[in-house]
Amino acid sequence: MLFNSYEFLVFFPATVVLYFFLPHRMRWPFLLLGSCVFYMSFAPRYILLLAFTITVNYVAGLLIERTAGRMRRVVLIAAIVLSLGNLAFFKYYSFIVGSLESLFAFVQLPIQFPSLRILLPIGITFFTFQALSYTIEVYWGHQKAERHFGIFALFISFWPQLVAGPIERPQNLLRQFYEHHKFEPGRVADGLKLMALGMFKKVLIADSLALFVDKVYGQPDQFGGLALLLGTVFFTFQIYYDFSGYSDIAIGAARVMGFSLMKNFDAPYLAASVTEFWRRWLISLSTWFRDYVYIPLGGNRVSKWRYGINIMVVFMVSGLWHGAAWKFVVWGALHGLYVIIEVSTSRLRERIRFLLRIRADGLLYRSAAIVTTFICVVLALIFFRAESAEQGLVILQTIVLDLPAQLRALSSVSAGLPLSAIWVAGAVVVLAVMMVLDHIDHRAGLFNKLSAWPLVIRFTCYLGLVYLPLFVGEFGGPQEFIYFQF
Amino acid sequence: MRAEKRFFLKLLFMILPGLCIVGAYFLLDPFRVLFHYDEVKVVHKGLSLNRDHTSVELFLRQKDDVGYDSFILGNSRTLAFLCADWSKHIDSNAAFHFDASAETLFGIAGKLRLIDASGLPIRNALLVLDRTTLGGTTNSYGHLYIKHPAISEESVLKFHWSFVKAYLTNCFPILCRSYFDVTPPTQRALFDERRFRVDPVTNDFYMESVEEEIRSLGDAYYSKRANLFPEHRGVPQVSSLAIGPKQLKLLRDIRAIFEEHGTSCHIVISPLYDQASLNPRDVEALSSIFGKGSVHDYSGVNEFTSDIRNYYESSHYKPGVGRAIFRKIYGASGTEGGV
Numbered sequence: 001m002l003f004n005s006y007e008f009l010v011f012f013p014a015t016v017v018l019y020f021f022l023p024h025r026m027r028w029p030f031l032l033l034g035s036c037v038f039y040m041s042f043a044p045r046y047i048l049l050l051a052f053t054i055t056v057n058y059v060a061g062l063l064i065e066r067t068a069g070r071m072r073r074v075v076l077i078a079a080i081v082l083s084l085g086n087l088a089f090f091k092y093y094s095f096i097v098g099s100l101e102s103l104f105a106f107v108q109l110p111i112q113f114p115s116l117r118i119l120l121p122i123g124i125t126f127f128t129f130q131a132l133s134y135t136i137e138v139y140w141g142h143q144k145a146e147r148h149f150g151i152f153a154l155f156i157s158f159w160p161q162l163v164a165g166p167i168e169r170p171q172n173l174l175r176q177f178y179e180h181h182k183f184e185p186g187r188v189a190d191g192l193k194l195m196a197l198g199m200f201k202k203v204l205i206a207d208s209l210a211l212f213v214d215k216v217y218g219q220p221d222q223f224g225g226l227a228l229l230l231g232t233v234f235f236t237f238q239i240y241y242d243f244s245g246y247s248d249i250a251i252g253a254a255r256v257m258g259f260s261l262m263k264n265f266d267a268p269y270l271a272a273s274v275t276e277f278w279r280r281w282l283i284s285l286s287t288w289f290r291d292y293v294y295i296p297l298g299g300n301r302v303s304k305w306r307y308g309i310n311i312m313v314v315f316m317v318s319g320l321w322h323g324a325a326w327k328f329v330v331w332g333a334l335h336g337l338y339v340i341i342e343v344s345t346s347r348l349r350e351r352i353r354f355l356l357r358i359r360a361d362g363l364l365y366r367s368a369a370i371v372t373t374f375i376c377v378v379l380a381l382i383f384f385r386a387e388s389a390e391q392g393l394v395i396l397q398t399i400v401l402d403l404p405a406q407l408r409a410l411s412s413v414s415a416g417l418p419l420s421a422i423w424v425a426g427a428v429v430v431l432a433v434m435m436v437l438d439h440i441d442h443r444a445g446l447f448n449k450l451s452a453w454p455l456v457i458r459f460t461c462y463l464g465l466v467y468l469p470l471f472v473g474e475f476g477g478p479q480e481f482i483y484f485q486f
Numbered sequence: 487m488r489a490e491k492r493f494f495l496k497l498l499f500m501i502l503p504g505l506c507i508v509g510a511y512f513l514l515d516p517f518r519v520l521f522h523y524d525e526v527k528v529v530h531k532g533l534s535l536n537r538d539h540t541s542v543e544l545f546l547r548q549k550d551d552v553g554y555d556s557f558i559l560g561n562s563r564t565l566a567f568l569c570a571d572w573s574k575h576i577d578s579n580a581a582f583h584f585d586a587s588a589e590t591l592f593g594i595a596g597k598l599r600l601i602d603a604s605g606l607p608i609r610n611a612l613l614v615l616d617r618t619t620l621g622g623t624t625n626s627y628g629h630l631y632i633k634h635p636a637i638s639e640e641s642v643l644k645f646h647w648s649f650v651k652a653y654l655t656n657c658f659p660i661l662c663r664s665y666f667d668v669t670p671p672t673q674r675a676l677f678d679e680r681r682f683r684v685d686p687v688t689n690d691f692y693m694e695s696v697e698e699e700i701r702s703l704g705d706a707y708y709s710k711r712a713n714l715f716p717e718h719r720g721v722p723q724v725s726s727l728a729i730g731p732k733q734l735k736l737l738r739d740i741r742a743i744f745e746e747h748g749t750s751c752h753i754v755i756s757p758l759y760d761q762a763s764l765n766p767r768d769v770e771a772l773s774s775i776f777g778k779g780s781v782h783d784y785s786g787v788n789e790f791t792s793d794i795r796n797y798y799e800s801s802h803y804k805p806g807v808g809r810a811i812f813r814k815i816y817g818a819s820g821t822e823g824g825v
Binding site: 006183185186188189192459462463466467470471472 | 489490492493496497499500503504507647650651654658
């Protein structure tokens with residue numbers, strides 16, 4: 001069931017009430033049962049895949065701890081191959097087969113692979129990565145193997161973060177299932193506020209922006225440069241509020257029950273560099289790639305060329321994680337290129353700042369850096385949202401060539417937009433306000449700041465967070481979370 | 487304890503508006519599914535009602551008093567076939583218009599099972615079908631289309647939950663309309679402002695406001711409403727196959743009920759404006775089950791579908807078409823069809 005559904009509004013309070021009424025020893029089986037119910041509400045048969053991933057990595061963890069030498073490595077590789085193989089089949093079979101067939105066709109080899117209609121199991125990339133994180137940490141000796149199968153199964157399938165993260169580390173989450181969580185009003189209230197904020201971001205902001213974005217990207221050849229640029233900018237915010245909204249709900253729901261999940265977003269569009277962006281965007285995934293791909297490849301402690309290759313590999317694989325299509329690889333590669341350019345020009349930029357006596361933390365410089373980073377992110381997202389890499393190129397070309405002429409004829413520009421100019425202006429104002437709130441949240445915590453305000457204002461804000469999505473947004477409507485497809 | 491008490495008080499304060507909203511649903515019953523009503527409507531305060539539910543409720547309320555023995559079944563396109571017109575061709579004055587919005591074979595079979603279980607005879611049956619009706623073999627989704635539990639034999643809770651969800655999703659405009667008679671400008675599409683009339687005995691329904699508009703505008707109605715009539719492609723279209731194993735089973739179940747009752751049954755394939763012919767294999771399947779003389783295919787390009795004046799819009803044709811089809815099926819004195 002989706003978080004933004006009425007079924008969840010019944011599931012969540014029922015789960016929480018029962019959770020706190022149960023004795024501690026009965027809580028983990030109850031949560032595990034709840035997680036199975038939650039996952040099976042999407043597609044019941046795919047619980048078997050979840051069970052497969054859980055079993056493989058549970059056994060691998062125990063074997064790694066009990067064996068020594070080369071055998072440990074063999075078990076680790078087997079666990080990785082089985083887990084990623086499972087993921088590759090369900091998510092990448094059509095992509096791999098399609099790419100191979102195109103390649104064979106190019107070299108005039110008439111080889112065809114069987115075409116299979118495979119339904120992507122929801123959350124498979126998230127729980128696979130979480131399971132692998134556990135096995136690798138056990139291998140590295142950073143985590144003791146979990147002997148309790150039920151607790152381990154719960155660690156992989158914990159329903160708040162099962163289908164779209166945050167991708168948790170065993171050192172953080174596993175031990176929490178052994179802790180007794182009491183009902184603490186303050187913590188529960190914090191969790192509920194975060195859930196309300198997440199719902200607001202998803203239902204009111206992200207789903208509203210989708211009205212514009214879907215129209216423009218649904219038929220991009222019907223729109224000019226300005227509509228395409230606005231569509232891309234709105235998509236930039238749509239994907240952010242969609243995913244950060246989901247993460248807020250997941251983290252909030254877990255917090256209500258006493259569990260602490262990692263922060264997944266930290267005002268990423270206020271980053272002053274692409275490197276900083278990736279420290280603030282989908283933090284659980286970017287740190288996963290950093291720790292389990294980038295650093296094992298050597299990180300930046302290698303030659304310049306090897307470093308560049310490492311960066312490109314990590315970002316292109318990250319792109320592929322997002323989707324089985326070349327457009328995602330292009331998106332990832334662009335970010336890799338951005339990082340390489342940033343790193344290779346960092347000394348030059350430092351020198352220029354020194355000569356011009358500009359401080360890196362000065363308001364003007366930082367603002368320019370934030371805007372530049374945002375533009376880079378927006379441009380890359382063209383490929384993320386387009387139907388294909390080729391369509392992304394066409395859209396980019398249209399924006400670059402068409403926009404100047406459209407801006408010169410600003411009075412007639414609203415005629416080419418899928419929604420009214422008033423709607424667009426309203427969206428821009430709302431997004432500006434949301435960015436300010438993001439900044440406040442980054443600096444001091446939004447709800448911490450709000451708690452200093454008078455009671456009437458605080459409760460008006462909370463009521464707005466809870467009921468505006470219901471009244472104005474499409475709560476319970478058809479809009480799934482974007483990252484569910486990953 | 488004080489902290490917990492304060493927390494629950496604040497929580498109660500926060501959920502109070504939500505409780506009021508949910509409470510208003512039970513007070514207003516905006517979709518008229520919670521309580522029984524004497525008046526049968528198609529639309530209530532602008533909100534479309536579940537036609538399957540209103541039809542079933544009317545049938546259950548009146549079946550013993552009226553003693554219905556003849557039934558028109560199908561989707562909203564059955565509005566062209568009035569019991570009042572049908573009765574002239576069949577030997578019955580107790581016909582019932584047992585239709586539903588976006589009706590399916592699942593719904594039709596369920597209704598016939600209900601009639602059979604009620605002990606009423608099924609002397610005459612008119613099934614008005616098209617490709618979409620033939621396709622559906624399971625319960626429908628959405629508050630406008632989900633079948634009455636007496637038809638679906640599924641959970642009452644599931645039935646009512648679909649209405650609660652529909653209400654909660656649109657509670658703001660519904661409450662504005664119900665309490666203040668105001669329609670928020672951005673939510674106008676939610677409400678159907680047309681006027682309908684439903685016969686309290688036969689359940690025939692009439693598009694009153696549309697009929698009035700056509701009477702006053704004449705042929706100018708069609709130029710005014712040109713957006714409701716897509717261009718004909720000019721190339722003959724044949725629909726994809728609709729009848730598969732599940733449909734065959736339901737059709738045989740329907741035939742079994744007709745055989746048990748000795749029903750005089752006729753099947754009309756709707757003359758839809760899109761001029762797409764029902765797949766010949768589907769027509770053949772229907773004929774093999776119900777008899778060739780019982781299946782009357784008016785889909786495709788013909789005298790009905792070629793004249794725009796036979797339609798209210800591209801989905802619904804007028805009672806005049808229904809009367810003409812009755813004459814063709816039954817002739818001057820009426821003909822017997824059967825299984």
